[in-house]
Amino acid sequence: MTNIEQNNFKSPFYTCFSCRSIHTNLQDLLFVEENSAKGFCKEECIEDFYRPLLKHYEKLEETLRINFHLEDETVLLGISEEEAMARLIAAPDEIWRLTNDLSEEIYSYIKVINRAFYIVLCTSYKNEPSYIFLTTKTNEQKMLDAFRIGEKVSVEVSVSRDLEEVIERKKSEILARLLEVSVFDEFSEDIPMDQYILYHDLVGPTMEDADEIYEYKDKHGDLLVTYTKSFKRNEEAIFYLVICLKDDSLSLKNLSNEIDSMTSDDERLQNSMTIFPIFSFPTRLGSVYKEFKQGKLLSGHLSN
Numbered sequence: 001m002t003n004i005e006q007n008n009f010k011s012p013f014y015t016c017f018s019c020r021s022i023h024t025n026l027q028d029l030l031f032v033e034e035n036s037a038k039g040f041c042k043e044e045c046i047e048d049f050y051r052p053l054l055k056h057y058e059k060l061e062e063t064l065r066i067n068f069h070l071e072d073e074t075v076l077l078g079i080s081e082e083e084a085m086a087r088l089i090a091a092p093d094e095i096w097r098l099t100n101d102l103s104e105e106i107y108s109y110i111k112v113i114n115r116a117f118y119i120v121l122c123t124s125y126k127n128e129p130s131y132i133f134l135t136t137k138t139n140e141q142k143m144l145d146a147f148r149i150g151e152k153v154s155v156e157v158s159v160s161r162d163l164e165e166v167i168e169r170k171k172s173e174i175l176a177r178l179l180e181v182s183v184f185d186e187f188s189e190d191i192p193m194d195q196y197i198l199y200h201d202l203v204g205p206t207m208e209d210a211d212e213i214y215e216y217k218d219k220h221g222d223l224l225v226t227y228t229k230s231f232k233r234n235e236e237a238i239f240y241l242v243i244c245l246k247d248d249s250l251s252l253k254n255l256s257n258e259i260d261s262m263t264s265d266d267e268r269l270q271n272s273m274t275i276f277p278i279f280s281f282p283t284r285l286g287s288v289y290k291e292f293k294q295g296k297l298l299s300g301h302l303s304n
């Protein structure tokens with residue numbers, strides 16, 4: 001805020017684009033758009049400012065779906081929203097940019113995941129989705145075309161592509177191990193894999209408020225972090241596990257709020273690290289839970 005003593009007509013200052021508060025230090029403002037003077041003094045001001053746009057885009061999508069008769073389209077990505085977002089950021093298939101006459105830019109990031117289109121409408125900052133107006137998924141080409149806005153921006157083939165491969169490879173390794181420890185036959189007491197999707201809502205709560213967090217190096221020397229939490233579902237106790245890849249070699253940021261909010265205390269020390277969810281699953285079996293809670297306990301109580 002302004003300090004009247006130090007301030008005079010000659011000192012430059014900056015105003016929050018939302019609440020109009022005055023700041024002498026540019027570092028006090030947050031930016032979510034590239035090449036833009038729109039600075040905000042706090043998260044709340046960002047939310048306040050963009051809320052009408054959020055509503056606008058929501059309404060647009062609603063109308064579009066009514067016109068296309070796609071109001072009740074069910075799209076299964078087979079992965080959680082967090083994972084889809086991480087993969088989209090790591091390696092989008094298409095990026096589109098719509099610029100108005102005031103040079104304000106809206107971006108559309110598109111990724112094909114399990115033969116469905118995952119679409120994020122957003123602002124972009126430092127070449128990544130920044131403020132997200134809308135995320136949607138569709139199986140319909142015409143719906144996808146509606147999000148190919150403005151001009152196509154070339155997707156840089158960068159280290160991100162490698163990252164996606166690494167994530168895919170780790171995922172298969174974890175899956176293979178899971179199949180090894182948990183017998184999925186007709187006598188299995190564990191939750192069948194085809195029901196994992198019903199538990200995806202537990203990813204956020206597990207990462208935000210884990211009972212335990214473990215870190216270990218896998219055989220390739222990569223750091224994996226496992227978040228575990230127990231839940232009660234349909235009257236039965238289950239464990240939920242989220243396994244993530246921790247990476248410091250890439251300049252990518254995690255965007256998911258769930259992941260961000262976890263970035264406190266212990267994690268703050270390693271702030272430069274990026275965390276990508278690789279695989280998450282529920283289990284009824286203590287043996288499976290024990291098999292996967294390995295490595296160094298970063299947070300939580302020591303259990304036997």
Ligand SMILES: [Zn+2]
Pocket residue numbers: 016017018019020021040041042045
């Ligand atoms: Zn403000």
